[in-house]
Amino acid sequence: MTTSPATERGGVTGRAPWPLVVPALLGLAFLVLPLAGLLVRAPWSTLPRRLAEPQVLEALRLSLVTASLATAVCLLLGVPLAWLLARASFPGRRLVRALVTVPLVLPPVVGGVALLLVLGRRGLLGQWLEGTFGITLPFTTAGVVVAEAFVAMPFLVISVEGALRAADPRYEEAAATLGASRWTAFRRVTLPLVMPGVIAGAVLCWARALGEFGATITFAGNFPGTTQTMPLAVYLALETEPEAAIVLSLVLLAVSVVILASLRDRWTSSP
Amino acid sequence: MTTSPATERGGVTGRAPWPLVVPALLGLAFLVLPLAGLLVRAPWSTLPRRLAEPQVLEALRLSLVTASLATAVCLLLGVPLAWLLARASFPGRRLVRALVTVPLVLPPVVGGVALLLVLGRRGLLGQWLEGTFGITLPFTTAGVVVAEAFVAMPFLVISVEGALRAADPRYEEAAATLGASRWTAFRRVTLPLVMPGVIAGAVLCWARALGEFGATITFAGNFPGTTQTMPLAVYLALETEPEAAIVLSLVLLAVSVVILASLRDRWTSSP
């Protein structure tokens, strides 16, 4: 698991094989060129004015807060779920694993409807939640977090499960002989070993939550300040001023790229 | 990397630790309960009639074909890109890695607009493509694949990169001493080793492509038979007949769950 020998072999660029480099650069271009298109079209002159609008900042703040909370929820529930899928054997595991992808395949708006059906005021659980604890989720910031977590969790679960499957289980055995319970072994050995996979999953999860639109607007509505995240603001801007929508998207992008670029290396280099 | 010792230790269920099992079950419930809500609300009586509609089958077929093609494109371009990000060191790698998440964060509709700006009739590349090769992407099935691949590729890239980072690079060194070029080492050693991660990424990618809506309709439009995938059909059904939308979603879900449940174990158990 040491990465130092690889580091010792030095940069790869010198003799990186073209069957890898050519498609890699094509892929990168494919992902990044459309961004260039947006940048070209963006109305740079009005940018400062837009950024000054309190609603934009509010939506941005709300987006960042809810996406981060949703990622936290997903980590809390998703990493254990991934572990169960990768390490436990129980009847129907294949089905359960496939079911985890449900929120991915469900068109987000339908996902939002499904959430309303279950957690809405008249929903299966929602009624009980409201009756017993006085909790209503739809049309609240908490609802945004729920919608984002619902849509983003599969990304976390599936990447972490993949990482767990690729990890060497003999380290867990070594931990067991040292008296570590499965929980301790998971926490202190397995988790750090698959940290790159967890981080990859969390990044996917966070980014997906940040860009979530359909489930959020359906389940939580579109209220400035409480549930209007950036993608919702972008949607509304598209109704009135398409250029503004591009500016808003670029702001969202820039913030997320800066955050990801500054966070990831520090995290990924630790294990 | 052997999994046999873990297998030898037998199923985990007997003494799986509750700090993992409890959140895992909560997470599972969170992902699956909304599905239950949909099932309860689904108009089962009209289901057979809906399934018989040729448009539904056409949309389903189109969805499966385009999602699979998009996944193939993503594997072809995304795995090399992941390798570059994980193993090569070049200036600005952190930024490039963050840029890969752009299509995730971009609201899909804006993503579609961005694709149009680049690959549309008047787009930066689109003009050239049409002039030189007579290729137009918008409003074609190829356009659907492009839109889905654009939105889904980050999932593949980021999970595979995570898997590559967690893999032991010393096996690549061993391959090098046996005369394997970096390309051979990648193909015959690294790739099989990170196969669980690649499969996880491909599953995410396929499922995301299958559920893709915003970028597809914006870039490729919506025309039955050529560009109307299931999520587009669902969205439009939602406008007039929410029950029909639920039925369509369930059909899409059922098909994807069956496909994933039948494919994944055969693949993941191989390495």
Added chain:
Amino acid sequence: AGQVGGTPAAEGDRTLTVFAAASLTGSFTEIGWAFEAAHPGTAVRFNFGSSATLAQQIVQGAPADVFAAASPATMKPVTDASLAAGAPVTFARNKLRIAVPAGNPAKVDALEDLADARVKVALCARQVPCGAAAVKALDAAGLKVTPVTLEQDVKATLTKVELGEVDAALVYQTDVIAAAGKVKGIAFPEADQAVNDYPVAALAKAPAGDLARRFVDLVLSRQGRQTLAAAGFEVVPAP
């Protein structure tokens, strides 16, 4: 936009929640300001979205006071569930226009031109109001148009025109006005056969019931209609 201080306690700090079709974003936001000015201490919260989604939310118990939909069909689930306080009132109409990109590359100037196979046309899908209207207009003209795409809403249709991906599309007058400069609108006679009505209703279980009625009144008032007309809506004569 909560009000702090300066307001008589009698009015209290109240919030009025309005669910409105996304196409009303501009005009209703303005009407909202007017309402807040007229009712100090009251904040108007808007939830703009697709009419169908909004209806779904209301049926599922969303805390809404007023619902303004983009078509009678999308209002229907709400009235069916007896959630509207009284019959919905049509407050605005929208008429179709042919939209062509700046420069009109395909030289479109009448509805018949859309039937030309060389002209790339975008229409709204039949399931959304502008699509239903387009079908009506084309039927009235006896034309068979094969579009390249059936868009999910009118804004998406308009985007295709703005970016030059299609040569022509049928959109609303309001959209042509909002996209002033980037698309050109062409009026056509059959548009009169395909007018789309916007109904508004105060809701039965409105948490702010009295305010809801007053908001509907404001929409129907001269001031409201002026605002809507400025956005390109055809204003319904006062009842």
Added chain:
Amino acid sequence: MTGPSTGPSTGRGAGLRARLVVTRPSFALDITLEVAAGEVVALLGPNGAGKTTALRALAGLTPLSAGGTITLDGLPLHPLPAEQRPIGMVFQNYLLFPHLSALDNVAFGPRCQGASKAEARRTAADLLRRIGLAEQASARPGRLSGGQAQRVALARALAVRPRLLLLDEPLAALDAHTRLEIRSHLRRHLAGFDGATVLVTHDPLDAMVLADRLVVVEHGSVVQQGGPAEVARRPRTDYVARLVGLNLFRGVADGHRVEVGELTFSTSEQPAGAVFVAFSPAAVALYRSRPDGSPRNLWRARIDGIERHGDNVRVHLAGPIAAFADITPAALADLDLAPGQEIWASVKATETHAYPA
């Protein structure tokens, strides 16, 4: 199962008693193991004999098949999961946690046993100092040399103060100097506590020096056991004979004469019936022509190979019996031997050793 049971008479259940049964499609292990408290038993055997499997079964990492039981200090161990067994284990390929420093690897066990972080680190630092790795305390395993890594693995296993210590080749990667130190450190540690130790090693010297008793496993079964001297003097299988550097043959004795295949050996002992005959390669003399001297045990052999062996030369002999002969380089030059050549070989009766099979 042929050797006499020389296991110590363990008092009231102190120590380890185990019947290890592991059945795999292509391999079956079934051995009985008794290790008194404070005793060190070395598990010896050819590659693939099942030694690692036996240790894993003791540790609870490989489940026992039907019939297997493990008792430690009178208490049944087999129902417990690995983490509840009071064991320490050194793995054949170390398995140091790659994300933890050497210090934290060693501190891991004490932490799991409830020690505070500071306490665990103190214990660990102390152990690392004792094995001469104080400087590497903060290094990740990827930056340790092979021998350093194995020493850290050893320290990690000792840090939990186990009642049963399981060591799979603990000294294999150590250099001569360190091996000596670690060996005596290990001995001192083992002397200091009254737990049982099971040690797998391929090094006869390690086995002889460290172990109170040897258990030789082949193909999943015990083929011989006993004190180091006993095993060294009276090997019962080819593997053990090679291990202790003897030529070994099975024959039928009748007075001073032992029939080994077509040969007849004279021996100094007088056993009867089926016997083993053992003698050292150094006791074999080679002649170009038939000698007339006193050695009675004379046979014609073909030279199969010649290799250096320490300061001497080892000659592989084929013929009626396959044997090794160790001769000095000077003798090799005198005799002018080459592979394929036919020669005479003999061994004095007093140098051979016969004992019941």
Added chain:
Amino acid sequence: MTGPSTGPSTGRGAGLRARLVVTRPSFALDITLEVAAGEVVALLGPNGAGKTTALRALAGLTPLSAGGTITLDGLPLHPLPAEQRPIGMVFQNYLLFPHLSALDNVAFGPRCQGASKAEARRTAADLLRRIGLAEQASARPGRLSGGQAQRVALARALAVRPRLLLLDEPLAALDAHTRLEIRSHLRRHLAGFDGATVLVTHDPLDAMVLADRLVVVEHGSVVQQGGPAEVARRPRTDYVARLVGLNLFRGVADGHRVEVGELTFSTSEQPAGAVFVAFSPAAVALYRSRPDGSPRNLWRARIDGIERHGDNVRVHLAGPIAAFADITPAALADLDLAPGQEIWASVKATETHAYPA
């Protein structure tokens, strides 16, 4: 760097010539290595000395720092990437590809060299048969025992017919029987081709038997090199002395007298100036009271530890010089020794061996 260069005079560039320089923040390797074609050089040294680092540098896995060069058969090797170097390498921890069967692991190299799948598998099957693992051909590495895995690793490295063979502890995990076989198989293979071999081992016997020349590395530098006998007879560092089982001291000679710290030794040789004095632990006699006999080299020592050593007992002595004494168990019982006790130690002049430092 103190030993006289006894490297062979390699003909017109045939074989390996290397200056290996690797500079790390906490470690620096700088050794010169010459291995003639067909020659086997063993790299010996304590853990962490830099042996693996040297092999990795030769293989191209660790980049050389400024000043380093590698020439193989007259051609510069250091500009080539690892995959283009005609090498075969056995890693200290095997690194078998976990997803390939034993057969496919071995066939990997030939495949990379362009052999057809069938051809590569035939080569591999043949090699596996020769190392006695035909039955395990289709097993994944996870199902191999430690020794089986190492044999497969060896076969994998040999399968590419390298011009330079790099072996990091190739025999460490093998049992005595297999080790003997693999060792002679390896010798035969090495004899069969004219490439250079560099071998890292901790086993003095392996080094003596397999290598034509020993190069001893400590702290990243060569401290001694020469033929096995030369090194065994005249160790130049504590590490080598322990390796070959001698007590070693540095002193200043004047005729038959050598001053070692506060002691004066009589030796049979007559060197002058700085010298080493070496003698076997078995040559050390212990007495409870001052003896009056012939041994001249007498000193008062404290017993630091006692351990079994083969059939004998090794006594660690502290005092003016730190030395080992090997005595028989009978002598131990007679003398009734215990750690901490003060005794007299002596060694006969004829048993000591002095040579220039």
